[in-house]
Amino acid sequence: MLQSYLFPISIAFLTFPVAALFFTLPFLIVQYRKHGYINKYRAILLYLFLLYMMNALYLVILPLPATIHNKPLHVSSYMQLIPFHFIQDIIRETNVMIDRPATYIRLLKERAFLQVMFNVMLLVPFGVFLRYYFQVTWVKCLFASLGLSLFFEITQVTGIFGIYDYPYRLLDVDDLITNTAGGMTGFMASEWISRHLPRVDKLDENLDLTKKRVSYTRRALAFLIDWFILLPILIVLILLNSPYPYVSIIVIYFFGITYVTNGLTAGKWVVRIRLKGSSERIKLSELVTRYGLLYLLVGGMNIFYIWAGINQLSPLFLIVLTLGMFGFNLMSAIHLLRCVFNPKRTLFYEAKSGTSHVII
Incomplete structure (x- = not known):
């Protein structure tokens, strides 16, 4: 039984780097917008939460059937709707004798009991994260745990929302009960855990954003957002045969709009930074010098190189x-x-x- 749990966990760890890569961009944007900077401890917690959620999901859906055209299970119903039916399963399968406490240890080797314990433990970390990091009340934790468990059960009984021809696992109301109990267990355990960890609501206490350096990661993100907006416009201008489309965009967006907004572009606004010159109000000459060197000189030379190749100029040239x-x-x-x-x-x-750059 342990082996069946190790396989999904190993897959979760193997695929985590890919998921983390896609998670990083929205993570950075939210953290910069909400807090104004990236706190390493907060980042570690959120990536751990992502890793946990991947493990929980994989434990529920893996292993997958060999083909999407799977055969139906040999069951009378795909739903077990009798609450606490697991108690009958444990009683029926157990070798434990109530009057002999020494036999209680046998529970740790019995499938029915271990299945219940697994379902409880599955959402214990979820409850811990909800209370410690997200600071939710017990009512929200209760409904969130129930909702996550219901999502898992629906995923199973629908064959991962119709990907498979037939469900390959059952919807069990006992899973909803034990998963939710696990979430609430984690919620209660979080009170003790939080005593030994930094308080999340105090991480930004006594923080002076004006003294923090604007990282190149933050600047690169602003750059990507700006050009995510500008690139489609540039393509449209090229298709319309507009004269000097690249230069036009640089002049209008980086000279004009950035001057009007006092050093802000769309990308910089998203990550909460702006340009600052020699005075509080940025000068047009400063913007022309900055973006002229960056986009008209460095960028322009590369644009000209691409143009020369497309137009097949002299091979020697x-x-x-x-x-x-x-x-x-x-x-x-x-x-x-x-x-x-x-x-x-x-x-x-x-x-x-x-x-x-300065943080705003």
Whole structure:
């Protein structure tokens, strides 16, 4: 029986890096918007919660049938709706003798009893997380635990929502009872656990965001959000044969709009940062210098290289241009890495423009 639990757990750990990768982007956005920074302890807790939820789900649905065209189970009903039916199962299968306490240890080897204990333990961490991290009341924990258990049961009885021709596991009302009991057990245990861990509601106490450095991760996220918005617009302008579409976007968005918003772009607003110049109000000349060097010089050279290749200019010219662009981009990458790993260094376009990022 232990082996049947180890397989889903191992799969959860193997697939966790992939899930964490997809989880990271929304995690960063929410943390920056809500708290203004990334707290390492809070991050560890949330990634542990993700890992736990993956383990719980895999324990419920794995192993999967060999094919989606599976055969129906040999049962009279796919639902067991008699509450506390597990007590009869334990009594029927057990070798325990009530008048002999020494035989109670046998329960630890009996399928029916272990199944009940597994269903209880499955949601104990859920209750702990709900109370310790999410700070919910016992009523919310009760309904959340019941809801999660019901989701698991529906997933099973519908063959993972119709993916499989027939259900390969049953919906059991006892699972709802024992899972919910596990969630409430975790809720009560969390009171003791929280005494030995930092208080989540105090993590941001005495925090001065103005003294925190804006990380390159945060800036990269703002960059991605901005270009997620701008790239479709750029493609449309190109398809409409608009003159100089790339330059137009840089001038309108990064010069004009950013000046009007005093250093804010959509991406920067999402992650709660803005540009600051030599004074509180950013100057247009500072923006032109900063984004002119970054997007018109560095970006423009790469755009020109792509254009030259598409239009099949002179082979000799393309060879020289390729070598030149390789050297230029290599030096730019080295410069970026040196700035990333040495906080005292400043990116060249920031040094020339006198601009920097601040948290808002």
